[in-house]
Amino acid sequence: MKKTKVFIAILLFSHFLTKGQQQEVVGQSPWGPQDQIGTLNMMTEASMLQVLSKITSGRTYDLSVDYFVGMPSFHSLGDPGYQYWLTHTPHGTIVDNPNGLGEGMNKKVSYTGDAISMYTHMGTHIDALNHFGLDGKIWNGFTPEEYLGDKGWKRTGAETIPPIIARGVLLDVAAAKGSLPKNYRITSQDLQLTLKKQGIKLNNGDVVLIRTGQAQFYEDAPHYLDNYPGIGLEAVKWLIEEQGIMLLGADNLSFEAFPPEREDNWVPVHTYLLAEKGVMLIEQLFLEQLSKDEVYEFAFIAASLKLRGASGSPLRPIAIPLNTKK
Template sequence: MFSGFALMMGAVQAGGGHQHMALPKVEGTRPVVGTSPWGPTDEIGRLNLMTAQSQQEVMAQVDASKVYDLSVDYFIGMPGWHAAGDPRYQIWMTHTPNGTRVDDPLSVGSDQNDHVSYTGTAFSMYSHTGTHIDALNHFGLNGKIWNHFEANKHLGDRGWLKTGAETIPPIVARGVLLDVAAARGVDMLPEGYRVTREDLQAALKAQGTHLQEGDVVLIRTGRMKLYEKAEQYMSNPPGLGMDAARFLVEEGGAMVLGADNLSFEAFPSEVAGNYVPVHTYLLAQQGAFILELLDLEALASDKVYEFAFIGASLKLKGADGSPMRPIAMPLLSKNSKR
C-alpha cells in the first residue's frame, strides 16, 4: 500500500553528498497533502528551491550557440487528454482578407480593405493541452491541495484563489535529461511500460550524469516519435512509476519533473484507491511541478544531458495548468559527446 508523508520538512541523503529537501515518509498511514516548509502562505512548493543565486550559476555556464525548443505544435487532431470529456484543441478564422472586404467590420471602406489584408484567429483548448505545466491545484487529496489549501474555501466560480497558474514564476534552472529509452537500448519504450528507479539509475550511469537539488528532470520515453499520430501516441503510453518518482524527489532533489508523454505516469495505478498516485504524490504531497508533452528528441539525438532549462507559462489566474514553451541551452562545461 502507498505510504503517506508527514506534515513537516525532512532531509534525505543522496548521491554527491547533497542534502535534499523532501517531506519524510511515514509508513502505514493514509496519504495526506504536504505542509510547506516555506510557510503557511506558500503557493509554489519546490520552486522555492530556485533562487537568484541558482539562476545566476546556471546561466553563467550557458552555451548560447544552440537553443533547443522543447515544445510541440498545436493543431486540430493533435493528441490530447479527452478521457474525462475535456475539449479538444480547436482553431478558427475570425477574420480573413476576403471576408473583411465583404463585411467591412471596422467600417473603413473598400479601398482600405483592398489595400490592408486583415487576418485574425481564435482558439480554444483544455488547459492541459500540448506542452504544459501542471499547477499544484491540479490534483489534491481529501478536498485539499498542497499546503492544506481547501477546495471549499479557496476555489470559486472563477478558479482557485491559491496556487493558480498565475503564481508559477518563470523557471530558470539546471535541467537534466534522463534518456531511459536509450539506456534500455530502444528507440521507444513499450506500451504501458512503467519506468522504475533502476531505469533512472541506469540512465544516469550510462550518461555519466548526476542529479542536484533544484533540478528540472526530464524523462525521455521516446513516445514523441508518435506525436503526429494521435491515436497511437495516446494508446497505453509508458510512464513513471511511484518508486521512480520518489527516487527523483527524495533522493535526487528534483524541483520539477517532466516527460515526453501525456499522462506522465503509467497506468493502471499501482495504488489501490488512487487512480493517479504519481500526480498526487508530486503535486499535493511534495509540491513538485509536472511538465508533460515535451519534445526531447533533439536533446537526445545530440546527447545533451545537462542544460539550462528556461520556461514560462501563461499567467492564467486561478487555472490548474497552463501551456508553456520551454527551451534548453547546453552548458559549456558539459555534454562533451555532442
C-alpha cells in the same frame, strides 16, 4: 499453533498495508503557510545566475510541441479538444467591412484574425499545484470551500508560477534501455542505469526531463495515446526524496504510467508530487532533438501563461547546452 502464528502474521501484514494506504496526506509547505509554488522556491537569484553563467553558445532547443486541430488530448475524460477558427480573413474583411473603412482600404490592408479554444492541459504544459489533491485539500492544506471560486482557485493558480531557470537534465531512458513496451513503468533502477550510461549526476534543484520516446508519435494521436509508458511511483520518490529534484517532466501524455499501481488512487504519482510534495510537473515535452544530439545537461528556461486560478498552463521550455567543464 503454527496456523495461529501464520494467521496473526497475515493480519499484521494486512494492517501494515492498510496503514501504508493511509500515508497519502497533503503536505504542509516548509516555506510557510501561504506558500503557493512548492519546490520552485528552491530557485534563487544565485542559483539562476550560476546556471546562466555556464552558457557559452547560442544553440537552443525548443522542447514544446505544436498545437493543431486533432492533436492528442484528454477527450476520453470529457475534456475539450483543441479548436481553431478564423475570425477575420482578407476577403471576408472586404465583404463585411467590419472597420467601416471601405472596400479600397480593406483591399489594400490584408487582415487575418483567429481564435482558439482548448483544455489547459493540452500540448506542452505545466500542472499547477491545485490540479490534484487528497481528501478535499490541495498542497499546503488549502481547501476548495475557502479558496475555490466560480472563476478558479484563489490559491496555487497558474498565475503564481514564476519563470523557471535552472539546470536541466535529460534522462534518456528510451535510449538507455531501448524501445519501452506499452504501459511500461520506469523504475529508479532504470533512471540510475540511464545516469550511468550518460555519465552525469543529479544535483539538488535540478529540472529532470524523462524521455520515454513517445513524442515520436505526437502527430499520430491514436498512437501517442495508446498505452504509453511512464514513470512509476517508486522512481518518483527516489528523484524527490533522495535526489532533491525541483521539477519533473516527460514526453508522454500524462507523465505516469497506467493502469495505476495503487487500487485506492487512480493517479498516485500526480497526487504524490502535487499534493504531498509540492512538486509541479511538465507533460507532453518534445525531447527528440536533445536525444539525437546527446545533450544531457542544459540551462532550462521556461515561462507559462499567467492563467489566473487555472490548474495548468501552456509552457514554452527552451534548453541551452551548458559548458560542463567549468
